[in-house]
Amino acid sequence: MLATALFAQVGGAPPYDNSKPPTLPLPVAYQFAFTALDSATNQLYCVEAHLTMDWGQPRWSFTFSSTNKAQKIMTVDFRGKVQEDSGARW
Numbered sequence: 001m002l003a004t005a006l007f008a009q010v011g012g013a014p015p016y017d018n019s020k021p022p023t024l025p026l027p028v029a030y031q032f033a034f035t036a037l038d039s040a041t042n043q044l045y046c047v048e049a050h051l052t053m054d055w056g057q058p059r060w061s062f063t064f065s066s067t068n069k070a071q072k073i074m075t076v077d078f079r080g081k082v083q084e085d086s087g088a089r090w
Helices: 002-010 026-036 038-042
Strands: 045-052 059-065 071-077 082-084
Touching (some): 026 045, 026 059, 026 071, 026 082
Antiparallel strands (some): 045 059, 059 071, 071 082
């Protein structure tokens, strides 16, 4: 029983509770992520946005792409802190 519980916890984060509106609206979070791209904003465009619970606390995740298929993923927590996903290709 304990092994099953540990596997379930490690296997992925729970989905965001859709019964609660995000405390950081999508347009505001997008502006934070877009601004953090700095000069790359001339080369990248947003192709995906969603709420994620990876890393514990809910956050917005934005995927930006370019015409040469480069990709950058930016996350924005509900306090406005922006982080670049180091696993993204750029």
